[in-house]
Amino acid sequence: MSIEARFRIDRKDFVLDVDLTLPDKGVSVIFGPSGCGKTTLLRSISGLEHSPEGYLRVGDSVWQDSQQFVPTHKRPLAYVFQEASLFAHLDVQANLEYGMKRVPKADRKVSLETAVELLGIGALLKRKANQLSGGERQRVSIARALAVSPQLLLMDEPLASLNLERKQEIMQYLQSLHNELDIPIIYVSHSLGEVARLADHMVLLDDGRVTASGNVTELFSRLDLPIAQSHKAAAFIQATVAEHDEAFGLTYLDFAGGRLSVLQSNLAIGSTVKLRIVARDVSLTLKHQTETSILNIFPVIVDEIISENHSQVMVKLMANGVPILSRLSLKSATVMDLKPGKQVYAQVKTVALLS
Amino acid sequence: MTLSDADLTALIITLKLACTTTAILLLLGTPLAWWLARTRWRFKFLIEAMVALPLVLPPTVLGFYLLITLGPHGAIGGLMDWLGMKPLAFTFSGLVIGSVIYSLPFVVQPLQGTFASIGTRSLEVASTLRASPIDRFFTVEIPLARSGFLTAAVLGFAHTVGEFGVVLMIGGNIPGQTQVVSIAIYDHVEVLEYSQAHWLSGGLLLASFLMLMIVYALNRRFLVAQP
Numbered sequence: 001m002s003i004e005a006r007f008r009i010d011r012k013d014f015v016l017d018v019d020l021t022l023p024d025k026g027v028s029v030i031f032g033p034s035g036c037g038k039t040t041l042l043r044s045i046s047g048l049e050h051s052p053e054g055y056l057r058v059g060d061s062v063w064q065d066s067q068q069f070v071p072t073h074k075r076p077l078a079y080v081f082q083e084a085s086l087f088a089h090l091d092v093q094a095n096l097e098y099g100m101k102r103v104p105k106a107d108r109k110v111s112l113e114t115a116v117e118l119l120g121i122g123a124l125l126k127r128k129a130n131q132l133s134g135g136e137r138q139r140v141s142i143a144r145a146l147a148v149s150p151q152l153l154l155m156d157e158p159l160a161s162l163n164l165e166r167k168q169e170i171m172q173y174l175q176s177l178h179n180e181l182d183i184p185i186i187y188v189s190h191s192l193g194e195v196a197r198l199a200d201h202m203v204l205l206d207d208g209r210v211t212a213s214g215n216v217t218e219l220f221s222r223l224d225l226p227i228a229q230s231h232k233a234a235a236f237i238q239a240t241v242a243e244h245d246e247a248f249g250l251t252y253l254d255f256a257g258g259r260l261s262v263l264q265s266n267l268a269i270g271s272t273v274k275l276r277i278v279a280r281d282v283s284l285t286l287k288h289q290t291e292t293s294i295l296n297i298f299p300v301i302v303d304e305i306i307s308e309n310h311s312q313v314m315v316k317l318m319a320n321g322v323p324i325l326s327r328l329s330l331k332s333a334t335v336m337d338l339k340p341g342k343q344v345y346a347q348v349k350t351v352a353l354l355s
Numbered sequence: 356m357t358l359s360d361a362d363l364t365a366l367i368i369t370l371k372l373a374c375t376t377t378a379i380l381l382l383l384g385t386p387l388a389w390w391l392a393r394t395r396w397r398f399k400f401l402i403e404a405m406v407a408l409p410l411v412l413p414p415t416v417l418g419f420y421l422l423i424t425l426g427p428h429g430a431i432g433g434l435m436d437w438l439g440m441k442p443l444a445f446t447f448s449g450l451v452i453g454s455v456i457y458s459l460p461f462v463v464q465p466l467q468g469t470f471a472s473i474g475t476r477s478l479e480v481a482s483t484l485r486a487s488p489i490d491r492f493f494t495v496e497i498p499l500a501r502s503g504f505l506t507a508a509v510l511g512f513a514h515t516v517g518e519f520g521v522v523l524m525i526g527g528n529i530p531g532q533t534q535v536v537s538i539a540i541y542d543h544v545e546v547l548e549y550s551q552a553h554w555l556s557g558g559l560l561l562a563s564f565l566m567l568m569i570v571y572a573l574n575r576r577f578l579v580a581q582p
Contacts, residue, residue: 046483048479048482048483071482072479072482072483073481073482073483073484073485073486073487073488073490074485077483078483078484079479079480079483081476081479081480085476085477085479085480087477087480087481087495087499088499089495089498089499089501098481098484098486098494099483099484099485102484102485102486102490103485144484145483148484148485154483
């Protein structure tokens with residue numbers, strides 16, 4: 001089962017033309033610059049926007065085709081808007097219950113208690129919307145969305161209006177959502193940081209068109225896409241926690257291409273973690289260096305090289321099938337005679353733990 | 356007792372008229388105001404201009420046309436005559452019709468403004484929370500518009516109490532049937548009964564001020580309660 005969406009919206013200054021298949025599990029992030037049509041796409045999926053010749057199927061139910069258009073209030077979805085739109089005339093509790101009350105009892109899978117607990121808003125239930133901080137408001141609107149037990153959760157840059165601290169706070173709640181509830185999420189964002197932490201699947205949207213859609217690890221390592229050119233270009237890898245090294249205060253993580261060490265964390269042995277390796281933190285050597293301060297060294301094979309400008313190149317490497325990116329000077333690449341197929345060693349200065 | 360029986364009757368008729376008019380205006384004005392606030396019809400300005408007409412028209416002009424239309428030889432009056440009903444001119448029902456038209460902008464305009472200020476976002480939120488259009492109207496728009504409703508009701512009521520020209524033209528100043536306070540005051544002054552005129556005028560002044568004060572005080576509270 002999957003989500004299939006085809007929309008075409010023609011406006012004077014803007015055309016949205018997409019044909020997408022999204023997984024019906026995990027978080028799919030629609031990523032792109034502002035004005036590229038992300039929100040319009042999300043609104044089309046929700047039915048708030050009506051594209052006359054659209055088609056939308058979620059799992060095995062068709063929400064829109066040439067014969068029918070299921071109105072928004074009859075679609076089993078929930079929507080979190082960019083700015084928390086709580087009802088001003090209701091307190092937090094009544095806001096949370098507004099949607100839930102309208103869902104038949106048999107379809108209520110997420111209890112109010114679960115939603116309240118997941119978002120940590122138990123102390124706020126009796127307050128009015130205007131007595132909440134921006135972060136609290138957004139948490140309440142996320143809980144309100146969850147309380148309708150949606151089969152699809154749509155989120156339109158829910159963190160955009162918040163400061164960095166609040167972002168971090170809500171991001172944690174979003175991650176726990178992702179881990180604990182089995183609801184597919186379509187998440188609109190223009191922040192690579194959010195993509196990195198949340199996304200499983202990613203859709204790149206530019207000027208109303210889909211430029212790429214696929215697994216986030218795969219898309220981030222594709223050198224032909226604009227994200228590889230951003231200064232935040234990075235590879236994402238999955239690893240399992242192998243052991244804790246009390247003596248040196250390190251935790252060892254195993255991935256297909258070898259072993260990585262990070263500062264000791266309290267993760268359980270055997271749990272799966274997501275890591276980010278930023279391209280500019282990866283250097284290459286021809287021989288396995290031993291006289292170096294860098295701990296994370298593993299063999300890789302050069303897969304692809306593109307020049308970014310007159311002095312820099314981006315190299316895509318394969319560590320036993322796992323793509324890693326490395327940003328090097330053109331001079332180093334020339335001196336080392338890098339070319340596809342060549343075996344080298346990657347030295348990774350920092351590995352960021354994302355979950 | 357300083358009010359004569361005739362004055363008391365005029366007062367009761369005035370209150371009855373104002374209450375009936377306000378109730379009818381809220382029932383008719385709410386959907387009209389909602390439609391004006393939400394429609395994208397490009398000729399809606401025509402309806403808006405018609406609604407606002409009583410604001411600028413001399414009441415006597417409005418009353419004159421109503422008298423013509425509702426009278427036994429007018430379009431509506433003639434039809435009613437033909438159907439075997441009594442024409443509405445010089446009756447309480449005629450007064451109500453005149454008052455409803457005359458006070459229409461005082462109810463529709465504040466409501467339209469309030470509905471417009473609520474915007475569509477709250478409604479979109481409600482529809483993603485499973486609320487049908489009717490459900491959204493009653494559970495989101497009406498509660499969010501309560502300050503507008505209060506303003507509309509009090510303005511409609513107060514304006515009806517204060518009208519003179521229209522009721523005189525269409526009601527004909529029949530004591531016990533269509534004589535309202537504002538006309539009774541005029542009658543007292545004409546025959547130099549200043550003390551009775553004082554009592555009625557002072558009463559109206561006080562009541563009007565109290566009503567408006569309550570509106571502004573409550574609206575302030577509502578505004579404070581909303582972000």
